[in-house]
Amino acid sequence: MRAAVWYGPGKLEIQQIEEPACGRNDLMLQVLRCNICGSDLRTYLSGSSSIKPGTVLGHEFIGRVLRAPDWSGFSAGHLVTAAQDIPCEHCWYCLHDMEHLCENKLEFGKHFQGAFAEYMVIPEIALRKGWVKRVPETMTENQATLIEPVSSCVHTQSIVSFKPSENVLIIGGGPIGCIHGELVKHAGAEAIVLADLSEARLESAKRFGFTSYVNASSVKLIDYVRENFPQGMDKVISANPSPDALAEAIQLVRKRGIVVAFGGLPKDNFTVQADGNKIHYDEITLTGSYAYSRKENDLAFEYVSAGVISADQYITSVYPLEEIVEGMKAAQRAEGLKVQIKIS
Ligand SMILES: [Zn+2]
Ligand SMILES: [Zn+2]
Incomplete structure (x- = not known):
């Protein structure tokens, strides 16, 4: 064969x-x-x-x-x-x-x-x-x-409860990011922001009608969030293979916010330089989601x-x-x- x-x-x-x-x-x-x-x-x-x-x-x-x-x-x-x-x-x-x-x-x-x-x-x-x-x-x-x-993304929903009226940022506009977006939408989120480095990918993702699309290669996500969600995001899902994106996600959530490490990282680049004080003082929850x-x-x-x-x-x-x-x-x-x- x-x-x-x-x-x-x-x-x-x-x-x-x-x-x-x-x-x-x-x-x-x-x-x-x-x-x-x-x-x-x-x-x-x-x-x-x-x-x-x-x-x-x-x-x-x-x-x-x-x-x-x-x-x-x-x-x-x-x-x-x-x-x-x-x-x-x-x-x-x-x-x-x-x-x-x-x-x-x-x-x-x-x-x-x-x-x-x-x-x-x-x-x-x-x-x-x-x-x-x-x-x-x-x-x-x-x-x-x-x-x-979709099963892997449904699993995230059972680890983290997404509630109506929340604002959620998804970093990574690939198929997985979009599936998360559709599930979060189904859960009733008020704002779903999708960020990616690729303009073409963001264009493709527009078919799902999320609230906004941010090109993270031209706009700093931290500036975008400060301006539009001054308190920070309720939840951030990092659905991409970048350790830097995961470190950034921690900076973007509000106090008691939840960060989901969804994407597996490359085997030669998986160390995350995270702000431990932000996690401590703001009581951030960081969770993986796998399988x-x-x-x-x-x-x-x-x-x-x-x-x-x-x-x-x-x-x-x-x-x-x-x-x-x-x-x-x-x-x-x-x-x-x-x-x-x-x-x-
Ligand atoms: Zn797979
Ligand atoms: Zn077993």
Whole structure:
């Protein structure tokens, strides 16, 4: 089968490789589409300490079932998508209702081959534990491929309660920043400010109708916030891969404000120089937000189905598998939103 195989930073090759082995209790899929996630781009560009060369990346996918075990409830022809991580269900975190922080979790595009390939195997463990979702006929392919990233953003909503009438700043106008914006809007925020360094990206994000858009390469965010929200923002979500942006976010919230560190940082640039006194005297809460539970994955499915997330607005370019490197470069240029790879 054709697959995009990752061999290290900047090395992604389309190759003919063997079809993955599909056990009696596994599910075999023909991959239709898979979106490029920020983490795929980060791995492609700068590598990953936990992904081995020779891995097929990709986890925001929709596929058609070719064969499935009888007990699974799936059968040939069904369209499905799946969560990226499969927790073990027996470590301390799994037993304490924090399965997303599982010590032994298995991931597509890391422990299992991912979806930038013609075929993909969903292992029995993912089927048994309910991490695979049937895509109904009423759902578009674009909607299905967004359930995974929306789940991560829904998780932020369960860590931090966003209340009506709040003002929220999101630093990072990529797809994740926009998903956060739509969820915060759904929660009733009064003002949603989206900041990014790329004018093209801000232009793309205007389709979501947030309150304001700030180009942080020409306007200092601190000046913008002082002028428009003199007390500071109620909440700031840092949805980008920059340690400086996270340090800045801490300066931008009001007393008792909350800062969410959403974006993973590059493995060679993750140290944040933060103002400890601001955190102390202003009683700032700084929290990470990473991955999601099965309940949050279900809620993301509902939000996407109900149109809380305007899925079709996110896919701004589509490349065939053969041109995945071009797709990665387009994602890196950060002009549009999601880049999708069409596989079958
Ligand atoms: Zn992802
Ligand atoms: Zn576990």
